[in-house]
Amino acid sequence: MDKNQTIIKMTGIDFAYSENSPILKNLDFEFFKGDKVGIIAPNGSGKTTLFHLMMGLLTPSSGSIEIFGKPMKTEPDFAEIRHRIGLLFQDADDQLFCPTVLEDVSFGPLNMGKSRKEAIEISRRTLDFLGLSEFENRITFKLSGGEKKLVSLATVLSMEPEVLLLDEPLTGLDTKTRSTITMALKEMDVSYIIISHNIEFLKTTTRKTVTLRGGRLIADDQVHVHIHDHAHVHGDVPHKH
Ligand SMILES: Nc1ncnc2c1ncn2[C@@H]1O[C@H](COP(=O)(O)OP(=O)(O)OP(=O)(O)O)[C@@H](O)[C@H]1O
Numbered sequence: 001m002d003k004n005q006t007i008i009k010m011t012g013i014d015f016a017y018s019e020n021s022p023i024l025k026n027l028d029f030e031f032f033k034g035d036k037v038g039i040i041a042p043n044g045s046g047k048t049t050l051f052h053l054m055m056g057l058l059t060p061s062s063g064s065i066e067i068f069g070k071p072m073k074t075e076p077d078f079a080e081i082r083h084r085i086g087l088l089f090q091d092a093d094d095q096l097f098c099p100t101v102l103e104d105v106s107f108g109p110l111n112m113g114k115s116r117k118e119a120i121e122i123s124r125r126t127l128d129f130l131g132l133s134e135f136e137n138r139i140t141f142k143l144s145g146g147e148k149k150l151v152s153l154a155t156v157l158s159m160e161p162e163v164l165l166l167d168e169p170l171t172g173l174d175t176k177t178r179s180t181i182t183m184a185l186k187e188m189d190v191s192y193i194i195i196s197h198n199i200e201f202l203k204t205t206t207r208k209t210v211t212l213r214g215g216r217l218i219a220d221d222q223v224h225v226h227i228h229d230h231a232h233v234h235g236d237v238p239h240k241h
Pocket residue numbers: 017018023041042043044045046047048049050090
């Protein structure tokens with residue numbers, strides 16, 4: 001596959017939940033294979049909305065979306081690519097719907113046509129990767145908030161997507177679990193976009209950070225200054241900070 005392959009291309013996107021309060025205005029975005037992008041922007045600026053548009057869960061009032069080089073116009077267009085892009089919902093309760101953890105995690109692979117045996121193998125491997133081996137028989141709705149978030153991530157990863165859209169993956173997680181996820185992301189050979197308010201996390205896991213301003217995505221220079229190692233002359237000694 002071409003390394004510079006465009007995975008997501010959004011052009012001139014307008015979106016509003018109600019006519020008099022536009023959320024996204026003439027937004028352009030291009031995401032390439034191998035990209036690791038962070039989105040950091042204020043509450044209510046439209047980050048989650050943007051992910052839902054990328055997945056075809058919402059429809060823009062104008063503009064176009066291309067995914068893997070194909071124009072996304074109708075629900076069947078999105079249905080065809082959804083298994084290749086894994087969305088981690090901001091709210092885990094939107095993600096989990098099966099009685100037990102193993103059923104939830106194997107739902108995706110089963111739905112993609114894997115045999116029951118294969119689906120369970122993939123699910124166990126994924127749970128193990130996230131340190132959740134003991135969780136498979138737990139009752140989903142009885143999990144704590146943080147546990148639900150982790151199991152949600154397992155349901156996304158078990159589909160072995162090429163692209164991850166992670167909506168605040170660290171919210172509600174303890175320090176150890178946050179570093180488990182950070183390490184997991186660094187190990188994985190996938191393209192991803194992460195929405196987070198945690199600059200340090202984005203600094204470790206992404207190469208580029210953007211923000212939403214006035215309904216458009218723009219490079220976040222402020223974050224950029226923080227997250228990029230750069231040598232510059234300070235006195236006579238070039239150094240990094
Ligand atoms: N289903 C909905 N119906 C009407 N308005 C909505 C709906 N979902 C979100 N909004 C509004 O759209 C705006 C953008 O919401 P969105 O969830 O995309 O923001 P966000 O950047 O993800 O915020 P946060 O950082 O709090 O998660 C908000 O003002 C929100 O109130």
